[in-house]
Amino acid sequence: MTEGHVKVGLFLTNQHPPGTDMAHKLDEQLAMLRYARDSGWDSVWAGQHYLGEDFAMLQPAPFLGRLAADAGDMTLGLGIMLLALQNPVDVAETVVSLDAVCGGRFVFGVGLGYRDVEYDAFGVDRGERLHRFTENLRITTALLRGERVSADLPWCRLDDVKLAVTSVQEPSPPLWMAANSDGAVRRAARSADTWMINPHARLETVGRQVELFGSERAAAGRSPARELPAVKEIFCGPDRATALEMARPHLENKYKVYANWGQDKVLPGKESFDIPFAELEEDRFIIGSPDECLARLLPWREQLGVDHFILRTHWSGMPLEDTLASMRLLSDEVVPELRRAVPATTDAP
Numbered sequence: 001m002t003e004g005h006v007k008v009g010l011f012l013t014n015q016h017p018p019g020t021d022m023a024h025k026l027d028e029q030l031a032m033l034r035y036a037r038d039s040g041w042d043s044v045w046a047g048q049h050y051l052g053e054d055f056a057m058l059q060p061a062p063f064l065g066r067l068a069a070d071a072g073d074m075t076l077g078l079g080i081m082l083l084a085l086q087n088p089v090d091v092a093e094t095v096v097s098l099d100a101v102c103g104g105r106f107v108f109g110v111g112l113g114y115r116d117v118e119y120d121a122f123g124v125d126r127g128e129r130l131h132r133f134t135e136n137l138r139i140t141t142a143l144l145r146g147e148r149v150s151a152d153l154p155w156c157r158l159d160d161v162k163l164a165v166t167s168v169q170e171p172s173p174p175l176w177m178a179a180n181s182d183g184a185v186r187r188a189a190r191s192a193d194t195w196m197i198n199p200h201a202r203l204e205t206v207g208r209q210v211e212l213f214g215s216e217r218a219a220a221g222r223s224p225a226r227e228l229p230a231v232k233e234i235f236c237g238p239d240r241a242t243a244l245e246m247a248r249p250h251l252e253n254k255y256k257v258y259a260n261w262g263q264d265k266v267l268p269g270k271e272s273f274d275i276p277f278a279e280l281e282e283d284r285f286i287i288g289s290p291d292e293c294l295a296r297l298l299p300w301r302e303q304l305g306v307d308h309f310i311l312r313t314h315w316s317g318m319p320l321e322d323t324l325a326s327m328r329l330l331s332d333e334v335v336p337e338l339r340r341a342v343p344a345t346t347d348a349p
Contacts, residue, residue, distance in 0.1 A: 006301065006339045009043030009077065010036040010327075011231055011312035014063060015055035015254070022056060026066070028320045033070055035324060039331040043075040043107070045231075045310055048082050050118045054257040055316050061094050068102040076102045079109035079196055079231070079310070080178045084132040085122040088139035088156055095144060096167045104168030108144075109196055110137065111178035114266045137191060144172035176229065180266040185209045189216035197230035199312060200255070201267055202283045203299060206230075209268075210304050229308035230300055234286040236293045236313070236329040243287045246322050250315035251285060252277045290333035297338055309338060 012029050016022070033044055044067055046060040064076050076098065083091065099106040112133050113119070116126070124132055135153060142149045143163050151158040167173055177192035179185045180201065188195040195213050197206055210228070217224065233251060237243030258264070259273035273280060281287065286296045300306040311330065314323040 005307055007042040007308040008335050008338065009045055009308065009310040010041055011045045011310050013312060014046060015057045015316045017317055018053065018056050020056050022058060030070055031320060032314065032323060033067055035327055037072045037074055043077055044071055045077040045079040047079055051121060064098055065101055075105045075107060077107040077109055080111035082113040082118060083110040083136050084112060084124060084129050085118060086136060088136040091140045092143035092163055095173060096163060096165045099167040099169060099173050106173045107176055108173045109176040109178060112184065114263060115261055141175065182212060182268055185213050186216045189213045190220045194225040194227050194229065199231040199233045200284060205268060207304055227308050228306050229310055230306045231310045231312060232286055234293060234311050234313050236290055236326045236334060238289065240288040240292055247287050248277060250318040254315045255280060290329050294334050294337050
């Protein structure tokens with residue numbers, strides 16, 4: 001990591017209570033984006049789920065297309081697409097389209113996913129998930145590089161084809177891979193440009209996995225990743241008590257849902273989200289005053305080498321004014337300090 005290279009992004013989960021007026025909520029998401037844009041934030045992100053009956057959310061490709069119109073010079077990121085559920089040709093065409101829409105400022109994020117209901121909906125057996133993911137990644141990345149591709153798979157048959165549209169970025173948009181387990185971190189090290197660190201593992205776990213990521217890249221003969229991004233759940237208030245009062249109901253509900261979905265089961269060890277909030281929050285979420293938020297973010301920068309912080313400060317049911325209040329404090333008092341030069345002794349993977 002080098003001086004001046006710390007970036008800050010906004011993660012727009014765009015999850016809301018079922019039955020929500022999504023057109024109205026889209027306007028609120030755009031208000032968050034415009035504030036981040038005008039405050040000099042570097043990127044904006046959207047993710048993907050299907051059949052999330054606990055949360056209403058838009059699919060990321062059209063959502064990002066709309067965000068691009070108001071994002072200015074910000075990078076747009078898909079973090080992440082559930083790649084094993086897709087057709088790789090459709091994925092490649094979508095990626096080059098989004099890269100064109102945002103003028104070559106697109107990041108393509110992928111992940112394996114973990115919810116049975118999503119895989120069942122697309123007819124993908126549990127034992128086939130990794131194979132589907134690996135094959136789709138191989139085909140998609142080859143198409144994005146402008147290569148001719150052949151494939152004979154049950155879900156995709158190609159005979160020496162290539163895309164007619166090429167990406168603005170050469171040879172293709174950056175590929176980021178989400179990973180929770182050690183095996184998935186190794187896969188990201190071997191197959192992606194970088195690992196997109198999840199927002200729900202503890203600092204100690206991520207620290208060990210950062211070392212694993214770096215050593216696996218070296219073993220594969222790959223150079224260190226040029227960027228190390230991390231998504232962080234964060235809420236900034238004038239003091240911790242106020243921040244906790246505003247954030248807890250919404251963040252706690254999110255992770256109760258994620259516990260029901262089984263997201264904690266893909267973390268290493270015996271992590272569980274089904275624990276009291278005070279224990280769940282510890283060394284995982286960042287809630288407090290500007291000074292407290294900064295103090296808890298700095299170890300990720302200085303100890304682990306994270307140089308792209310993707311901040312999520314809105315969760316289902318949170319009023320827009322509360323989110324904007326957090327963003328103002330982050331922009332005014334936290335982000336400038338976070339961007340300051342990292343000591344020369346810091347090692348990034």
